[in-house]
Amino acid sequence: MADSFVTQSLEEIRFWSRIMKEHSLFLKLGFRCEDTQLIQEANGFYSVFEQIEAKANALPLTTDPQQIRAFNTEVCTAASHIWVYKRKILGLILTCKLPGGNNFPLLVDHVSREANYFRNRLHELNEGQLEPLPDAIIDENVFFLKIMADHAKFIGHLLDPSERKLVEQARDFSHDFDQLLFQAQDLSSMRPQSQTTPLLTQFLDQNRVSVASLRDFKKAARDLIEACRIKSIIHPLLADHVYREAERFLHLIDLFEQRLAGAPAN
Template sequence: MCMSNLFVNRSLEEVQFWGRIMKEHALFLRLGFTVDQPKLIQEASHFHNLFESIEEKSVSFTDNADREHIVRLNMETYQATSHLWAFERKVLELILSCKIITNSYPLFVDHASREAAYFMNRIEQLNKGILEPLPDAVINENVFFLRIMSDHAKFISHLLDPSERNLITEAADLSYQLDQLLFQAVDLEAMRPASQTGRVLSRLIEESRLTVQSLYDFKRTIKEMVEECRLRSVIHPLLADHMLREAQRFLDLLDRFEASLTAGPKD
């Protein structure tokens, strides 16, 4: 694949995946606001509609699209995401300063804003033609995604009905395992460049994959139980699917890292 087509392909893939995530974050925020917060509800609805429009536009392009058209799509998406990030940080400040009461956890709002910041960085890298060195990418992506996955386990635990004792325990255990992996990845981050050997990175990838696969299986069970009305919880069906897709995203990324390390020189 030529460089131009590679840029188009990667851009569309990022915008379609993360743009949908941003759209759903706006929806979840809107659902969390109370009836006496019409302005916040209106703002969240605006972002939902904005990202829905971006999603529709992105699927109209093919991998053979003109590069400049995709650059413009990326910049439009970047601007929309930056405004959503600012809105999420504003909402977080309102919650933590007790200026509003909402049904969204502060950690969820922070979580959503971290994903928005990550998405903006990915768009910026694509438009500038920056490809992060593989050793840096392996550690950085693990630090980011392991924290996201641990958050998901915590959200599930706290959205389950207290009577779902076994599932709550399982979610808490997964959260603990993911936190331990996260702390390990942060340690490796501090040890760079000495920690950036093929063997160290391969072990990080393998350990992450084992635990994230367990989390994926757990999320899939939760999603199925929600859809079949077999679960006592306040988990929205779309949220269950949303979290499952992000786990699959991380697993796919780990597979790509492993393939790249295997193809590279041994050390």
């Protein structure tokens, strides 16, 4: 159990600390030049999570669990601080105190949800209170389906309007994931009666198909952006960022399917 705790803690931190670091950069790029205080704070968070990421990558899987528990607490605090920062930005935008900026309110809400997810996951690991498998399957899918739906909307808005075919594809993905999210929320509201292996297996199978398709679309868009072959205001790192999150979701679906099939817990 100690080995599993260390492995999962480091894996979560390695993935999400990079995500938090990149969020700092994306928010910074969306501020106005006069928003010097917010830019300075973004730079500070970038540095904090860059150091966390480096430390997590340097720690071996043989690290003492007590050291990892202390590290989790440290990172959870950093995630809480960036969550507060992101919600502050959202409040400023929604009260029209940052006119002319380029951070969509939904994007700021989106990145704050991911910070909240990250800190909650580390707290659960430290407390040894991870959800039972049926609940985890539904709750993780509700979370990530919303993330994927948001991504499709962001891509559609950040592509140049003249990229009509790609914009249409992004809108189709947005609609598809909105529907999948509604279905997941319906399955959630039917708990515990809905938590049968056949229903959960079908749920994962259906989501896998759509997530894999969106992942492939993101990869194609990322490659086109990096090669300067399409017109957009999408930062190349943002294109790779959303691709990695789709890969993450597919990885979780794989793990859930293995567990439903009777594989040992991980």
